[in-house]
Structure formats: structure tokens, C-alpha cells
Amino acid sequence: MTKNIEHPTFHRAAKGDRFQFHDHYLVDDLLDDDHRMARQAVRDWVKAEVSPIIEDSYERGVCATHLFKGLAEIGAFGPSLPVEYGGGGMDEIAYGIIMQELERGDSGLRSMASVQGSLVMYPIYKYANEETRKKYLPKLGSGDFIGCFGLTEPDHGSDPGSMVTNIKDAGDHYVLNGAKMWITNSPIADLAVVWAKDEEGKVRGMVVESGWEGFSAPEIHGKLSLRASITGELVFEDVKVPKENVFPDIKGLRGPLSCLSKARYGIAWGAVGAALDCYDSALRYTLEREQFGRPLAGFQLTQKKLAEMLTEITKGQLLAWRLGTLANKGEATPAQISMAKRNNVNMALEVAREARQMHGGMGITNEYPIMRHMANLESVITYEGTHDIHLLITGMEVTGLNAFK
Ligand SMILES: Cc1cc2nc3c(=O)[nH]c(=O)nc-3n(C[C@H](O)[C@H](O)[C@H](O)COP(=O)(O)OP(=O)(O)OC[C@H]3O[C@@H](n4cnc5c(N)ncnc54)[C@H](O)[C@@H]3O)c2cc1C
DSSP: OOOOOOOHHHHHSOTTOTTOOOOTTOGGGGSOHHHHHHHHHHHHHIIIIIHHHHHHHHHHTOOOTTHHHHHHHTTOSSTTSOGGGTSOOOOHHHHHHHHHHHHHHOHHHHHHHHIIIIIIIHHHHHHSOHHHHHHHHHHHHTTSSOEEEEOOBTTBSSOGGGOOOEEEEOSSEEEEEEEEEEEETGGGOSEEEEEEEOTTSOEEEEEEETTSTTEEOOBOOOOSSSTTSOEEEEEEEEEEEEGGGBOSSOOSTHHHHHHHHHHHHHHHHHHHHHHHHHHHHHHHHHHHOEETTEEGGGSHHHHHHHHHHHHHHHHHHHHHHHHHHHHHTTOOOHHHHHHHHHHHHHHHHHHHHHHHHHTGGGGGSTTSSHHHHHHHHHHHTTSSSOHHHHHHHHHHHHHSOOOOO
16 A cells, blocks of 8 residues: 655655656646646546556456447547547647556557557558548547558568568459468457558558458467457458558558558657556555665665666656657658657666566566566567667668668
């Protein structure tokens, strides 16, 4: 149980709010009222709907699909997409802060929202024809439809340009064949945004409904990370895709990469949320837990850990915020997004590892969120471009030399 601690960092925040007591650099001042309102709404929802069930969902490896409707109601799907296309009509910082609060709850929860908004709604909004937009976006925005995004294949992960999934022109439709791997939400999805090569070898995007003949999405079992999020394959055996469902004008990897930029941006914010939850827990725990006759927080080694965690989180917050201001002007580059995703996820993982140790034996139990965040972040550091791939992107940006091959 938490004592009522008179501590400056605790004091500044809303009293008794375990989700907010550490805005050391007053980053809050950089937000406007709309951002703060969005953050509060999501925070309240996570506390009411997610916190009570998340440890159980995680332990049982069950995705709480009923949360999709709630995510839609709080505006977590496509917060920065236009309202008339199912989005929230907010700016990029609001989108980021919503992802932060979701991931403070659980990275799997944020993944559900990221995929739906940034990897499914965004490409349909950006690249589909008007009829397809009208057909799918309102239902995705309201959570009536669940979407997934199929880029990664069993043999092609970091190198999606080598994908073998393909479409062939069959007159009034295309025929889709191939398989995708590691697809968030696929076993429960109503539709998938799929990337496949056409007969010229160009990567094309399309909306494929899960009820169509030849479509299957077996679940991937045995995950020890993101256990509250469902992941599966996508298998296409001669699936007939109507021509109007294929994005008309976008060809090549630019299409999927633009979606990934949007989602990676959200992850840069989201990871801060996971780090905040770990830090908050470590601070509380070490202030309360006594060894050698005094609180753990009174020892220099603990203070070094807390001070460094807070410093790194603050740097991550500022990186995300600056990226958000650039994104609002349409100026955030893929390389800048890579840097922020890479830094912030790694930072969150380091914070989680330190926090785990600071909780001693209790740190390995589900009494605290630490192990769950730590295990989740092992996926987050791999998906949407691995830690190493983002480093290579930054390296290419600064040297002009491609070290991928
Ligand atoms: C839980 C989860 C959910 C996911 N959800 C989705 C989804 O919804 N949709 C989707 O399309 N994908 C999804 N993915 C896939 C994810 O994006 C890939 O796992 C990721 O891109 C890495 O691909 P890979 O696993 O095949 O690893 P590989 O590409 O085989 O990489 C293995 C290792 O080699 C390193 N490596 C690769 N190439 C180089 C190089 N040139 N130089 C140096 N090192 C290199 C990598 O950094 C990595 O450490 C998900 C993955 C997970 C784990």
C-alpha cells in the first residue's frame, strides 16, 4: 500500500494519482488544453477499464477484445485523421500523448490502437479511392471493424522489399497469394491492409476482407511478450481481391513505409508511457520499502538509479514533443522518427530493467507492472523496425552511405 508521502515530485501532481507525479521538467507546459484533456480522458479510461484486468489478461495470454469499442470511444483510433473519415481531428501531439497513456497501461493495448489507426485507417485514408474510404473508415473508427496490417513475411522481416506475396491481374479482379507473419490483430480482424507485389514486381497495397474465400489467419501461440495483444499469420490462397480495393496510385515501399512512419512516431511517445509506469512504481516502492533501518530511496545507489531514470525519461519526452511539433508542420522526417523510436524504446527497456531490480524479488511478480512492461518492450524494440535497423537508418542519414547490404 502507498503511504501519503510529502515528497516534492509526488506533491506537484494530482494527489493520489499513481499515473502522474513526475513531470520534473514541466513538460506539461508544452501541451495545450486539448492535449491535456485528451491525456486525462485516456488516463481515466485506462485506470477504469484496463488496470483492473491487464495483469490477468497478460497472464492468461488473452486479448481483451471488448476494449476495442472503448478505444474507439476515447478517440484512440487515428486521433490525427479527419473526423469525416473516422479519425479524431486532433493534432500529432494529441495523437502522441494518447499513445503515451495507452502504453502506460500496456504496450499491447497501444499496439491494438497503433495498428488500427496508423497502419490500417491511415493507408486507407491516404491511398484508397473514395468509395473504399467511405466503406471501411467509419466502421474502423468506431471499432465495429478490427483491422490488421500485413507487411512482414516468414522469410522477409527487416527486408520487406524481398517479399514474395503477390497479386496477378485476372481481368475484373486480382488474385492474391502468399503469407504474412507476426501480424498484430490478424486472428480477430475483419479486414487486412496487405502489401504484395504486382506482376511488374512493384509493391502494392490493398484492403482484403477476412471473410473472403482463401483467407485465413491462424494465431501465433507461445509469445512471452505482448501477451495481452493477439498476433497471427495471414495466409492467402487464391484470394479474389476486387480491383477497387487495390490502392490506385501508390507503388513501391514508399506506401508501407509511410504507414510505419506514422506508427513509429506513436511508439516514440508510447514507450515513454511504459517508462513512466516503471519509474513511478520504482519511486513509490523504494520510498516505502525499508532495509537496514531506512527507506531504499535513501541510499545513494537507489538515488543514482532514480535520477538517471528520470533524466532519460525527460529526454525522451522532449524528443517526442519536438518530433510532434515537426510532425504538426508535416516536417518530421523518417530518419528523425527512427531516432526517436529507437531512443525511446531502448530508454524504456533500460528503465524497466532498473525498476525490476529496484523492486527486488517483488519485481518479478505481477503485483507490479514491471516484468510485463519489460517483456512487452522486447517486442516493441523489434517491431516497426528493429533497434539495429533504426540505427542503420540514422547512420545512412548522417553518412549518405547505405550499410544495409
Ligand atoms: C509481437 C509482434 C507484432 C508484430 N506486428 C506486426 C504487424 O502487425 N505487421 C507486420 O507486418 N509485422 C509485424 N511484426 C513484425 C516485425 O515488424 C518484425 O519482427 C521486424 O521487422 C523484424 O523482422 P524479423 O522478425 O523477421 O527479424 P529479422 O529481419 O530476421 O532480423 C533479425 C535480427 O537481424 C538484424 N538485422 C536484420 N537485417 C540487418 C542488417 N542489414 N544489418 C544488421 N542487422 C540486421 C535485426 O536487427 C534483428 O536483430 C510484429 C512483430 C512482433 C514480434
